[in-house]
Amino acid sequence: MPSRDFMLCGGVRGTGGFDPLLLAERIEPLVAPWRGGVQLRRYARFRWSRHYGGNVAGDVIGCNLRCAFCWAWRFAFRATGGELLEPASAARRLIRTARGKPVYVARLTGGEPTIGWSHLIDLAARVVRNMPSTVFVVETNGILIGAGRVDPLELVSRAGRGRVFFRVSIKAAEPETFGKVTGAAPWALDLQLRALEKLAEAGLEPGRDYRPALVVGLDPPEAVARLLERIASIDPRLPGEVEPEVLTLYPHARLELGRRGLKPRVYREP
Numbered sequence: 001m002p003s004r005d006f007m008l009c010g011g012v013r014g015t016g017g018f019d020p021l022l023l024a025e026r027i028e029p030l031v032a033p034w035r036g037g038v039q040l041r042r043y044a045r046f047r048w049s050r051h052y053g054g055n056v057a058g059d060v061i062g063c064n065l066r067c068a069f070c071w072a073w074r075f076a077f078r079a080t081g082g083e084l085l086e087p088a089s090a091a092r093r094l095i096r097t098a099r100g101k102p103v104y105v106a107r108l109t110g111g112e113p114t115i116g117w118s119h120l121i122d123l124a125a126r127v128v129r130n131m132p133s134t135v136f137v138v139e140t141n142g143i144l145i146g147a148g149r150v151d152p153l154e155l156v157s158r159a160g161r162g163r164v165f166f167r168v169s170i171k172a173a174e175p176e177t178f179g180k181v182t183g184a185a186p187w188a189l190d191l192q193l194r195a196l197e198k199l200a201e202a203g204l205e206p207g208r209d210y211r212p213a214l215v216v217g218l219d220p221p222e223a224v225a226r227l228l229e230r231i232a233s234i235d236p237r238l239p240g241e242v243e244p245e246v247l248t249l250y251p252h253a254r255l256e257l258g259r260r261g262l263k264p265r266v267y268r269e270p
């Protein structure tokens with residue numbers, strides 16, 4: 001990991017974890033700079049996989065969390081490297097990657113796709129226009145949505161209702177675990193839940209337009225029950241839509257979880 005990338009995170013670290021909003025502000029000019037009125041995004045690679053029954057993905061560089069179990073830490077924990085692409089070029093790469101394969105979903109993953117919001121909107125609109133049978137899935141930690149830094153309706157209105165799906169990955173059931181898991185300040189868990197509130201306020205439908213995922217196995221069952229109650233207070237249909245995220249203990253994840261004093265009770269071997 002380049003030392004500059006370490007500094008980006010270290011520069012916003014305070015007692016009790018770093019501020020993920022400040023980290024997003026710091027890395028955005030590096031991973032999503034503007035050139036000639038167009039926002040670019042830094043990509044590590046494009047690939048097809050069987051997930052979602054067949055999908056094309058762009059792995060983006062840069063995230064505002066530092067999750068212990070992040071499978072994509074080589075992309076997510078950096079703000080440099082890869083290729084800087086305009087939305088039109090990235091859309092072409094996704095469309096080319098899809099050729100000759102079953103594809104139901106297009107997505108950005110690897111890092112946090114909401115960093116570089118204007119790029120994401122432009123990209124998603126181009127992809128769904130050119131790939132009529134696909135849905136664009138935004139796999140997000142929800143922090144920027146919850147803080148009101150980006151507006152999900154902007155994306156829905158450009159791409160079209162029913163063509164975009166938000167999957168908000170909630171990293172822990174209680175703030176203390178969230179802080180250990182992500183390295184961020186524990187209060188930021190609330191922003192993840194507020195992201196679900198914003199999606200509900202935007203008139204989006206649970207299950208059809210958005211869904212929470214929840215990392216399981218790190219919190220006691222009582223904490224999970226409290227979280228589900230909070231989620232139900234946003235929309236009573238939401239707890240039924242929660243997708244459990246079982247950790248895969250890749251060597252890096254095993255090491256980092258141990259370093260942070262976290263012992264998953266449920267996990268999957270790689």
Ligand code: SF4
Nearest residue numbers: 063065067070076141
């Ligand atoms: S939010 Fe996702 S991409 Fe970012 S560090 Fe966590 S697992 Fe990795």
